[in-house]
Amino acid sequence: xxxxxxxxxxxxxxxxxxxxxxxxxxxxxxxxxxxxxxxxxxxxxxxxxxxxxxxxxxxxxxxxxxxxxxxxxxxxxxxxxxxxxxxxxxxxxxxxxxxxxxxxxxxxxxxxxxxxxxxxxxxxxxxxxxxxxxxxxxxxxxxxxxxxxxxxxxxxxxxxxxxxxxxxxxxxxxxxxxxxxxxxxxxxxxxxxxxxxxxxxxxxxxxxxxxxxxxxxxx
Amino acid sequence: xxxxxxxxxxxxxxxxxxxxxxxxxxxxxxxxxxxxxxxxxxxxxxxxxxxxxxxxxxxxxxxxxxxxxxxxxxxxxxxxxxxxxxxxxxxxxxxxxxxxxxxxxxxxxxxxxxxxxxxxxxxxxxxxxxxxxxxxxxxxxxxxxxxxxxxxxxxxxxxxxxxxxxxxxxxxxxxxxxxxxxxxxxxxxxxxxxxxxxxxxxxxxxxxxxxxxxxxxxxxxxxxxxxxxxxxx
Numbered sequence: 001x002x003x004x005x006x007x008x009x010x011x012x013x014x015x016x017x018x019x020x021x022x023x024x025x026x027x028x029x030x031x032x033x034x035x036x037x038x039x040x041x042x043x044x045x046x047x048x049x050x051x052x053x054x055x056x057x058x059x060x061x062x063x064x065x066x067x068x069x070x071x072x073x074x075x076x077x078x079x080x081x082x083x084x085x086x087x088x089x090x091x092x093x094x095x096x097x098x099x100x101x102x103x104x105x106x107x108x109x110x111x112x113x114x115x116x117x118x119x120x121x122x123x124x125x126x127x128x129x130x131x132x133x134x135x136x137x138x139x140x141x142x143x144x145x146x147x148x149x150x151x152x153x154x155x156x157x158x159x160x161x162x163x164x165x166x167x168x169x170x171x172x173x174x175x176x177x178x179x180x181x182x183x184x185x186x187x188x189x190x191x192x193x194x195x196x197x198x199x200x201x202x203x204x205x206x207x208x209x210x211x212x213x214x215x216x217x218x219x
Numbered sequence: 220x221x222x223x224x225x226x227x228x229x230x231x232x233x234x235x236x237x238x239x240x241x242x243x244x245x246x247x248x249x250x251x252x253x254x255x256x257x258x259x260x261x262x263x264x265x266x267x268x269x270x271x272x273x274x275x276x277x278x279x280x281x282x283x284x285x286x287x288x289x290x291x292x293x294x295x296x297x298x299x300x301x302x303x304x305x306x307x308x309x310x311x312x313x314x315x316x317x318x319x320x321x322x323x324x325x326x327x328x329x330x331x332x333x334x335x336x337x338x339x340x341x342x343x344x345x346x347x348x349x350x351x352x353x354x355x356x357x358x359x360x361x362x363x364x365x366x367x368x369x370x371x372x373x374x375x376x377x378x379x380x381x382x383x384x385x386x387x388x389x390x391x392x393x394x395x396x397x398x399x400x401x402x403x404x405x406x407x408x409x410x411x412x413x414x415x416x417x418x419x420x421x422x423x424x425x426x427x428x429x430x431x432x433x434x435x436x437x438x439x440x441x442x443x444x445x446x447x448x449x450x451x452x
Contacts, residue, residue, distance in 0.1 A: 047320065048246040049390045059448040064249060064441035065377070065389035071247035071300075072447040082389055084396035085246070085272070086328035089321025093339065117346075123308065123317070124299035130347060131321030134340035165344035 001193045002174040003218070008142055010035045010218050012101055012172050015140055021045055023092065023132060025102030026070045028142040032101055043079075045097055047128040049088045052080025069128065089128070093135045100136040102129060104143045104168075106158045109184040109205040111168040113141065114160035126163060133164030145173035145202050152204035154178065154185065175199050177216060184208055189216040220415050223383035223407075223433045228258040231406045231434045235264055235371055238291070242327065242372040242398040243271040243281065247300075247444045250391030251280050252375040252408040254436035260287055268292040270367055272323060272394055274304045279442050288312070294367075296320035300444070319347060322364050324394060329366035330401035331429070336365045372402035375436075376425070379409035380418050383427030392424065400429030407433040 003011070009031035016022055016032070018040035024030050033053075036042055044053040046068040053068060054075040062073040091097060106114040113133055116126040133139055146152055154171065171178040176199045177189040186208040190199055192215045200207055225231045232255060235241065245251030256275075259267075260283050267290050274293055275282035284290050285303050292314040298304050307313035318326070319341040329337055338361035342348050352363040374395040377388035385407055387395060399405050412435035 046390075048249075049393050056447045056449045058451050062443060062446055062448060063389065064443045065391040067247065067249050067390050067443075067445070069246075071249070071444040073443055073445070074447075082387075082392055084387075084392050085320070085324035085394050086397045089324050092321060093341075112344075123305075123315075125295060125297035125317045126319055126347075127297040128320035130319035130345065131339075131341040134343060162345045 001191065003191045004174070006031060007218050008172055008174060011177065011216050012140055012142055015170070016042055016099060018042070020098040021051070021096060022099045022101065023047060023097050025129070027103045029101040029103060030070060032142075045088075045091070046074075047088050047092065047132070049083050049085060050074070050076065050080065052077045054080070089131050092128075092131055095135060095137055097136060099138045099140065100132045101140045101142060102132065104141045104153070106153050106155055106160050107141055107143065107168050107171055108155050108158045109180070111166040111180045112158050113163050113168050114158040115163050117161045119161065129163050133167040136167070139168050140170045140172065141168050142172055145175040152202055154203045154205050156205050175202055178207075181208065186210070187213050189214055191216055192218070220382050221427070222381050223427060223430055224381040224412065225432050225434045228254050228408070228434060228437070231255065231408070231432050232258055232262065234404070235259070235262070237264055238266040239370040240268040240270065240368065242367065242369045242402055243269060244374040244393065244395030244398050245280070246272055246390065246393035248276065248280050248442050250375050250387070250393050250395050251275070252373045253280070253440060254438070255373045255406065255408050256280060256283060259289065260284060263287070263289070265289045266291045268294065270294040270323075270327070270369060272296050272320060274298045274301050276300055276444065277303050279440070285313070292316065294318060294323070296323050324397050326364055326367045327394060327397040327401045330368065331397060331399065334366060336363055338363055367401065369402035370404070372398045372400070372405040374399045374405065374407050376407055376409045378411045378413060378418065379407055379433050380413045380415050380427070381433070382415050383407065383430030383433050384418055384423045385409070385425040385430065386418060386422060387424050396424055399425045404431045405429055406431070408436045409433060410436060410439055
């Protein structure tokens with residue numbers, strides 16, 4: 001069975017380690033915060049200028065001055081801090097943020113990512129994505145393996161305008177966990193009940209497959 | 220004490236003319252100088268180039284200036300959530316320069332800090348790098364970005380005093396703190412304007428030297444773009 005969005009988020013949450021500062025993008029990445037182990041110390045950074053983000057506020061306690069990069073009202077946890085946009089991207093560029101999780105429209109086997117523009121159709125802008133992918137050491141992409149027409153978004157080469165070059169380290173989709181290696185995508189795990197053949201058929205890029213591929217452990 | 224206080228938003232915006240370049244603080248609708256934007260709509264100043272991370276929504280923030288076609292060019296990082304913006308951009312009525320958010324912040328900060336240019340890895344190998352100088356530092360490719368040059372910077376703070384000192388609240392600090400002092404003239408719109416001596420010098424985020432005019436906004440709607448809450452159990 002292909003994974004749902006919540007399950008993709010659950011799988012990615014396992015990549016979040018003790019002592020990490022983490023930046024979460026909009027969409028599936030935002031859900032990751034709900035599944036991170038509670039016995040480890042992790043701080044979430046939002047690039048509009050907050051570290052130590054907490055859950056959504058209780059009804060009636062929303063504050064227009066306390067939002068995340070998705071413009072959603074949030075709360076802060078003890079130890080949180082606010083800062084300006086230049087310092088926020090300063091900590092991103094100087095690699096103080098340990099892990100960046102973001103969505104993508106396409107990823108290529110050399111680690112290129114495209115997620116900000118579909119020429120002639122959709123131009124919303126790159127927001128902070130270009131700064132994040134150009135600087136982060138550890139980038140995990142949460143995305144759908146195929147589009148609604150069944151076409152692969154895991155490619156030999158991106159067709160859309162790039163957000164960053166050679167930067168993605170790992171990709172988690174509804175079908176598989178892939179690692180970007182110097183030789184291309186390596187299949188690490190498959191979704192429970194999804195065959196290696198099905199993943200190969202759903203992937204335009206060539207996959208490196210070594211030995212038995214284990215199923216993802218979601219819970 | 221050098222007094223920066225002006226009594227009205229009209230006085231604060233004195234000298235803003237057609238075809239000027241203006242920086243406006245805020246992220247989404249959070250921390251936008253909403254009183255100054257409303258006055259720009261009333262004033263009818265046109266052909267503006269606006270440097271602002273976002274372009275508001277259809278009926279609030281910079282969206283109000285877009286509705287009246289007062290903006291010729293937008294320099295932003297993210298412009299979703301605004302149908303009129305998208306229409307004007309796709310039809311070619313509006314010139315749009317999309318800039319990575321960290322680069323946009325740093326281009327403001329560089330102007331504020333008197334630095335003409337800097338190198339960043341953001342956008343290397345993408346459309347953003349087209350026509351820009353590329354250099355390698357420490358084995359990594361960077362592109363050169365220039366500091367912004369703006370006529371006016373309009374920022375919004377939570378508290379300020381008559382000397383122009385500013386304190387921001389929460390994530391409303393965002394681009395406001397980077398844009399203060401980044402243009403020829405900086406106008407600060409504050410929720411609460413206090414006499415000098417009311418603010419603790421230790422707690423001031425932006426010193427008054429960066430601000431030329433300060434006024435207290437008449438009313439603040441502080442609209443929330445994405446109201447997300449959880450239920451009490």
